[in-house]
Structure formats: C-alpha cells, structure tokens
Amino acid sequence: MSVTAAKGFTAAGIAAGIKQNGNPDLALVVNTGPRRAAAGVFTSNRVKAAPVLWSQQVLADGELTAVVLNSGGANACTGPQGFQDTHATAEKAAEVLGIGAGEVAVASTGLIGLLLPMDKLLPGVEAAAAELSEHGGEKAAIAIKTTDTVHKTAVVTKDGWTVGGMAKGAGMLAPGLATMLVVLTTDADVDAKGLDSALRTATRLTFDRVDSDGCMSTNDTVLLLASGAAGVTPAQDEFAEAVRTVCDDLARQLIGDAEGASKDIRIEVINAATEDDAVEVGRSIARNNLLKCAIHGEDPNWGRVLSAIGTTSAAFEPDELNVAINGVWVCKNGSVGEDRDLVDMRYREVTITADLAAGTESAVIWANDLTADYVHENSAYSS
Amino acid sequence: MSVTAAKGFTAAGIAAGIKQNGNPDLALVVNTGPRRAAAGVFTSNRVKAAPVLWSQQVLADGELTAVVLNSGGANACTGPQGFQDTHATAEKAAEVLGIGAGEVAVASTGLIGLLLPMDKLLPGVEAAAAELSEHGGEKAAIAIKTTDTVHKTAVVTKDGWTVGGMAKGAGMLAPGLATMLVVLTTDADVDAKGLDSALRTATRLTFDRVDSDGCMSTNDTVLLLASGAAGVTPAQDEFAEAVRTVCDDLARQLIGDAEGASKDIRIEVINAATEDDAVEVGRSIARNNLLKCAIHGEDPNWGRVLSAIGTTSAAFEPDELNVAINGVWVCKNGSVGEDRDLVDMRYREVTITADLAAGTESAVIWANDLTADYVHENSAYSS
Numbered sequence: 001m002s003v004t005a006a007k008g009f010t011a012a013g014i015a016a017g018i019k020q021n022g023n024p025d026l027a028l029v030v031n032t033g034p035r036r037a038a039a040g041v042f043t044s045n046r047v048k049a050a051p052v053l054w055s056q057q058v059l060a061d062g063e064l065t066a067v068v069l070n071s072g073g074a075n076a077c078t079g080p081q082g083f084q085d086t087h088a089t090a091e092k093a094a095e096v097l098g099i100g101a102g103e104v105a106v107a108s109t110g111l112i113g114l115l116l117p118m119d120k121l122l123p124g125v126e127a128a129a130a131e132l133s134e135h136g137g138e139k140a141a142i143a144i145k146t147t148d149t150v151h152k153t154a155v156v157t158k159d160g161w162t163v164g165g166m167a168k169g170a171g172m173l174a175p176g177l178a179t180m181l182v183v184l185t186t187d188a189d190v191d192a193k194g195l196d197s198a199l200r201t202a203t204r205l206t207f208d209r210v211d212s213d214g215c216m217s218t219n220d221t222v223l224l225l226a227s228g229a230a231g232v233t234p235a236q237d238e239f240a241e242a243v244r245t246v247c248d249d250l251a252r253q254l255i256g257d258a259e260g261a262s263k264d265i266r267i268e269v270i271n272a273a274t275e276d277d278a279v280e281v282g283r284s285i286a287r288n289n290l291l292k293c294a295i296h297g298e299d300p301n302w303g304r305v306l307s308a309i310g311t312t313s314a315a316f317e318p319d320e321l322n323v324a325i326n327g328v329w330v331c332k333n334g335s336v337g338e339d340r341d342l343v344d345m346r347y348r349e350v351t352i353t354a355d356l357a358a359g360t361e362s363a364v365i366w367a368n369d370l371t372a373d374y375v376h377e378n379s380a381y382s383s
Numbered sequence: 384m385s386v387t388a389a390k391g392f393t394a395a396g397i398a399a400g401i402k403q404n405g406n407p408d409l410a411l412v413v414n415t416g417p418r419r420a421a422a423g424v425f426t427s428n429r430v431k432a433a434p435v436l437w438s439q440q441v442l443a444d445g446e447l448t449a450v451v452l453n454s455g456g457a458n459a460c461t462g463p464q465g466f467q468d469t470h471a472t473a474e475k476a477a478e479v480l481g482i483g484a485g486e487v488a489v490a491s492t493g494l495i496g497l498l499l500p501m502d503k504l505l506p507g508v509e510a511a512a513a514e515l516s517e518h519g520g521e522k523a524a525i526a527i528k529t530t531d532t533v534h535k536t537a538v539v540t541k542d543g544w545t546v547g548g549m550a551k552g553a554g555m556l557a558p559g560l561a562t563m564l565v566v567l568t569t570d571a572d573v574d575a576k577g578l579d580s581a582l583r584t585a586t587r588l589t590f591d592r593v594d595s596d597g598c599m600s601t602n603d604t605v606l607l608l609a610s611g612a613a614g615v616t617p618a619q620d621e622f623a624e625a626v627r628t629v630c631d632d633l634a635r636q637l638i639g640d641a642e643g644a645s646k647d648i649r650i651e652v653i654n655a656a657t658e659d660d661a662v663e664v665g666r667s668i669a670r671n672n673l674l675k676c677a678i679h680g681e682d683p684n685w686g687r688v689l690s691a692i693g694t695t696s697a698a699f700e701p702d703e704l705n706v707a708i709n710g711v712w713v714c715k716n717g718s719v720g721e722d723r724d725l726v727d728m729r730y731r732e733v734t735i736t737a738d739l740a741a742g743t744e745s746a747v748i749w750a751n752d753l754t755a756d757y758v759h760e761n762s763a764y765s766s
Binding site: 044045046047048074076077078079082111112113114115213214215216217218287288289290293294296297299301302303304306307308309310311312316318319321331333334335336370371372374375376378379380 | 427428429430431457459460461462465494495496497498596597598599600601670671672673676677679680682684685686687689690691692693694695699701702704714716717718719753754755757758759760761762763
C-alpha cells in the first residue's frame with residue numbers, strides 16, 4: 001500500500017526511459033489534502049545532489065504538494081545544468097498538477113556525475129500524472145528501485161489514521177542517512193512542526209543507525225507528507241511512535257537487501273556511558289572490514305570486535321570489555337571467554353553484543369557482512 | 384641486509400614451532416653497542432596487546448639492548464596471563480644474553496585472543512640466541528611474516544653510517560600505524576632524544592599514511608635502535624631524512640603486499656587549507672569501500688571520490704573540487720570534466736589526485752583496492 005495507504009494521497013510509477021533497460025524509473029506522489037504539511041531530512045554529505053539542494057529549499061515553508069522521484073541517475077555533481085534540470089522537473093510537475101513549483105520536491109538516485117535525459121524525464125512526469133491513483137503506491141515503490149532486488153513499503157494503522165511509506169536503497173548505506181529515498185505519508189492532521197519533530201527523532205534512531213558499507217550518499221532524502229484527510233490529530237508521542245515504527249521497518253528492509261550481503265548484523269552496544277558512545281562504538285564495529293569478512297565466513301572473531309572498539313574515544317577500560325556473538329560471551333574482561341565453538345552462525349541474522357561496562361546507555365546499529373558479491377557488484381560496472 | 388646492515392647488531396630468525404605449519408616464527412635482534420639508545424612508536428588503538436604494553440614500559444628510559452619478535456600469535460586480549468607471558472619472554476632473553484629484562488622489547492603478531500605456546504616460545508628464544516649473527520637480518524625478517532607473501536627490508540647508507548630495517552604487515556593496515564612490526568637499526572651515534580624525534584616524524588609521514596583496509600591493529604610496533612658502532616654523529620636533519628627514507632621504502636612495500644590487493648592507490652590531496660585537512664580527505668577516500676571496488680574494476684568512478692570528500696570537515700566548496708585519476712581530470716569544478724575513457728588503469732599503481740582548491744598544503748595517503756581475494760583471505764580462516 002506504500003504511500004497511498006494513508007487517505008489524501010495519489011501516486012504513480014512508470015517507465016520514462018531514463019533507465020536503459022526499460023524498467024520503471026519515475027514516481028510521482030501527490031498530496032490531495034486538505035492539509036499540505038511536510039518535513040524532510042537530507043544527507044549530511046557536504047557534496048549534495050541538485051535535487052537535495054532544491055528540495056531543502058522548497059521545504060523551508062513546511063509545505064509540499066507533490067514529490068517527483070527518479071531512479072536511473074542521481075543528478076549529483078552535475079553543476080549548474082543539473083540544478084536547472086531539477087528546477088525544470090519541478091516546473092513540469094507543477095504545470096501538469098496546476099500548482100506552484102515551490103510545492104514540488106524532487107529526489108533522484110543512480111550514478112553520480114551524469115546529466116539526466118530530460119527529453120525522457122519531462123514527458124515522463126506528464127505520463128505519471130496521467131496515471132495518478134489512490135492505488136498507485138506499489139507502482140511508485142517499484143519505480144524508485146536501483147540495485148534493490150525488492151521494493152520496500154511499510155504501513156502502520158492506528159485509531160482512524162495511518163502512516164505509510166516506501167524506500168529504496170541497497171548500497172552506499174551509512175550514517176548521515178543511507179543512500180536512500182524514502183517518502184512517508186500520513187492522513188493524520190499534523191502540522192509541519194509536528195512532522196519535523198517526529199521525522200528527525202525517527203531517522204536518528206533508524207536510518208541513521210544503518211551502516212551497510214560505510215559510504216555516505218550525495219542524494220539521501222526522507223520526506224514525510226501529511227494530508228489531514230483522516231480528520232484526526234493524534235497525540236504527538238503516539239504519532240512519533242508510528243512514524244518511527246514505519247522507519248524502523250523500512251530501515252530493516254534496506255539492510256536485508258544490501259548489495260551482495262549474506263548476513264544482517266545487529267550490533268548492540270550496551271552499558272555505555274552515553275548514547276553517543278554507544279553509537280560511536282557500534283559504527284566502528286559496523287565499518288570494520290576485517291570483522292565484516294569474518295562474519296561472512298561465519299567466524300566468531302571477537303578479536304576484531306575489540307580492535308574496532310579500541311579505535312573509538314568512548315569511555316571503557318580494555319580489560320572490562322565483554323563481547324557476545326549470538327548470545328555466547330566469547331570475550332570476557334577483554335580476554336578469552338566462552339568457547340567460540342558454541343557460536344552458531346548459520347543464519348542470516350547475526351547479533352554482536354558489545355558490553356562497555358561503563359554506564360547504562362545503549363544503541364543498536366545494523367550492518368552487513370563484506371562479501372565477494374559486494375566487490376563484484378561494485379567493481380564490475382559503474383553505479 | 385635488514386637490521387644487520389648497520390654495524391653493532393646481530394640477529395637471528397628461527398622456527399620455534401609457534402606456527403603450526405613449521406615456518407620461521409621467532410626473531411631476535413641484539414644491539415652489541417657501544418651505545419644502546421632506542422625509541423619506539425606504538426599503535427594508537429586503546430586495546431593494546433601485552434607486548435605493546437611491555438615494550439612501552441621498558442622503553443621509558445630510552446634504552447634497549449634486544450628485541451624478541453614472534454609471528455603466529457598476537458598475544459592481544461589475553462589478560463594478565465598474556466602480560467606474564469610477555470614478561471617471561473623478556474626474562475628468558477635477558478637470561479641467555481646476560482642482560483636485564485628491562486633492556487628487552489617484545490613484539491608479537493598473529494591471531495588476537497590466543498595465549499602463546501610458551502613451551503615452544505621460551506626454548507625458541509634460547510635457540511635464536513645461539514644463532515645470532517651479523518648476517519642474521521634476512522632470517523629475522525623472514526621469521527616475522529604472517530600473511531605477507533614476501534619479507535620486507537630496506538637500507539640507506541650515508542657517509543660512514545647506515546640505517547636499515549625490516550617490516551611485516553599485510554592486513555589490518557590503517558592510520559595510527561598499520562598492523563606492522565618494524566625494527567630499524569643504525570650504527571650512527573644518536574641519543575634517545577634524537578632517535579625519538581626522527582622516528583616520530585618518519586612514522587607520521589610514512590606508516591601513518593598507509594591505509595590498506597581501514598583497520599587498526601592492537602600490536603603495531605616500530606622500534607629504532609642505535610649502536611653508535613660507526614662512531615659518527617650525523618646532523619639531526621640528515622639522520623631524520625635517512626630514517627624517513629627507510630620508513631617510506633618499507634611502507635610502500637607493505638602496501639604492495641597487502642592482503643588480496645590488485646592495485647596500489649596513491650591518493651594525493653593538493654591545495655588543502657591545512658595538512659590535517661589533506662590527511663583527513665586522503666584517509667576518507669582511502670577507506671571508501673565503493674571506490675576501492677571501483678578501482679579494482681578499473682572504473683574511474685570519480686563520483687565516489689567526491690562523495691568521500693563530502694563526508695569530511697576539510698575546507699572546500701563542492702563546486703570547486705577537481706579530481707584526476709592517473710592524470711586525467713575527470714572531475715572539474717565539482718562536475719563532469721575530461722572524458723573518463725581517457726583514463727588508463729591497467730597497471731597496478733593508480734594515482735588519484737584530489738584538488739581541494741582551498742590552500743597550498745598537501746599529503747599523500749596510500750591505499751589498496753577491495754577485492755574478492757581480500758574477502759576470501761579474511762573470511763575463509765581466522766587471522
């Protein structure tokens with residue numbers, strides 16, 4: 001159901017010919033109201049794609065009516081022409097929808113450093129507008145896929161209102177958001193401030209804690225649009241929790257479909273002095289290539305966990321560290337613990353628990369293993 | 384000639400049985416004087432192996448007479464027993480050499496989290512002492528290999544004095560030193576302060592700028608011993624330059640033999656506002672897995688260079704960045720530059736030049752590509 005699960009939204013996904021293989025590559029999401037409140041979170045990469053720069057600008061007033069998304073090209077590092085192309089895309093959507101370009105966000109994903117084929121993209125916007133439907137959410141989710149093997153959607157329905165969404169992303173997943181495009185919609189009657197607060201909290205705890213390959217994208221975009229069509233204003237806490245649930249679900253789907261991965265690694269850092277310490281340690285473990293290889297080889301190599309922890313500035317004493325892999329405490333007090341042969345690593349999900357013995361805070365970071373398939377997928381062709 | 388190129392040193396390398404395959408695994412280097420000045424630089428990982436903790440301690444007075452090195456086990460994360468084992472190793476060397484244990488540094492490399500087989504190591508120290516020779520440098524260099532495919536030595540001879548050395552290291556190579564053990568010797572008459580200054584400058588500009596896989600070891604140790612046997616005290620500048628030349632040579636050999644690598648990547652960051660900015664940007668590029676895969680695939684994917692630069696805090700404007708790959712400026716002003724098809728990437732060495740257009744400082748970082756062989760070597764067995 002994706003972005004059209006909530007009332008007050010239409011969507012479409014079509015093949016505009018941007019991708020050379022003819023797969024769907026253009027999505028349109030429209031808020032039909034009555035409210036047009038919106039919030040967004042974008043990549044923290046300082047090299048930002050043209051659509052990110054554009055969308056940050058149009059979101060300044062907390063309102064959006066439509067989002068145009070394309071796969072098949074990131075429109076990043078494309079200079080002034082790239083920005084003009086994004087602008088023209090928004091203008092075209094505004095024209096066919098009878099609104100202003102300042103109400104249209106744009107999101108792009110694909111290869112960096114290539115101009116988009118505007119002769120295909122602009123007619124595509126018209127074609128997509130002609131197909132807008134209250135049942136178009138699925139098609140929109142399919143049209144934003146790049147190397148994703150499956151499309152990703154999630155929905156939470158509460159008492160009379162709904163939060164739904166779609167996501168794409170399979171590589172270049174790292175903190176500061178993953179290479180992802182995400183559009184969330186709700187029919188709850190929430191203003192821009194409420195949306196912004198709920199979205200920032202949710203992304204900080206979900207998408208920002210996904211680290212597939214340590215690489216931060218130029219195009220990450222997460223948008224949340226509210227139509228108010230349900231005529232219900234939930235309590236902010238309840239609304240924020242629903243948004244977080246949807247983001248959590250989508251983030252987990254991103255990790256589960258990461259390029260070339262054979263394992264999803266749940267890294268729990270516990271007993272940290274601060275949450276920041278827990279996140280720093282979790283990310284350091286998540287990005288350790290040697291550990292990622294070991295997990296791929298189903299080798300409970302806790303020494304690589306400790307060497308990753310040791311590179312951080314978190315509070316801990318080396319001889320008080322404990323590490324469990326899938327529940328077996330293979331490292332105790334910074335040294336050999338339980339028998340590593342007890343660790344069963346046959347399944348796709350692997351849990352690494354790092355106990356810093358320095359406080360009461362914790363965090364979970366999700367990562368993937370490093371595989372020959374990842375190398376192949378990212379060396380055999382440009383992406 | 385390795386560590387015995389300089390006068391006043393003997394060395395040996397033997398198979399003590401620490402490695403199960405029977406390969407050489409124990410080296411001994413002895414300074415026969417007249418001077419016993421020494422300096423050392425160690426891993427900045429906060430999880431330090433027992434031999435690192437021991438050697439830092441015995442170096443506090445700026446003097447060393449002997450170094451015992453073993454491959455086949457890192458003696459890291461081995462608790463109080465691990466430290467006692469290092470201590471016992473130094474005591475044994477002291478006993479057979481007729482010196483004090485406080486004059487003996489110890490360095491170990493291999494799998495983390497395993498106690499060393501002391502029943503083999505201690506007799507090995509005796510056997511090595513019996514083989515000490517002024518021609519033993521080569522054998523010592525061979526005995527410290529782990530996954531290295533070749534042993535690494537370098538020598539610079541100046542007017543009447545010499546600096547020589549040996550190194551091991553093939554994986555877990557990253558700033559804050561690579562997983563490396565290095566012993567440098569000189570017969571120049573230099574005091575501990577002069578050695579320390581020369582060694583710190585050299586490692587900062589050589590070993591600290593090698594980043595094979597982003598992983599920082601628990602055991603990195605670089606020692607410089609001076610015998611004074613040449614009876615010459617060179618100018619500090621000249622001496623420091625010779626030490627740097629030897630370190631540069633060894634660091635380049637480490638990158639050239641990194642696990643599974645098919646490319647050596649020279650990352651030049653130019654026109655940076657500060658040297659720290661240049662190093663930060665160089666390391667960020669060096670650690671970008673997607674770029675490392677692209678280089679493996681001989682794909683001049685400059686978009687991945689820009690996305691790596693964008694994650695740093697260095698001074699630059701995104702639309703002023705320029706990137707050359709093997710001399711072809713494929714990215715100009717943050718956008719498309721010269722034709723990427725002009726880039727010839729057939730050879731092992733690849734140069735990436737990142738022009739930050741923000742100042743006059745520069746730095747060079749060396750890295751490797753990411754390959755299926757690296758994944759295989761680090762997932763198929765524990766190391």
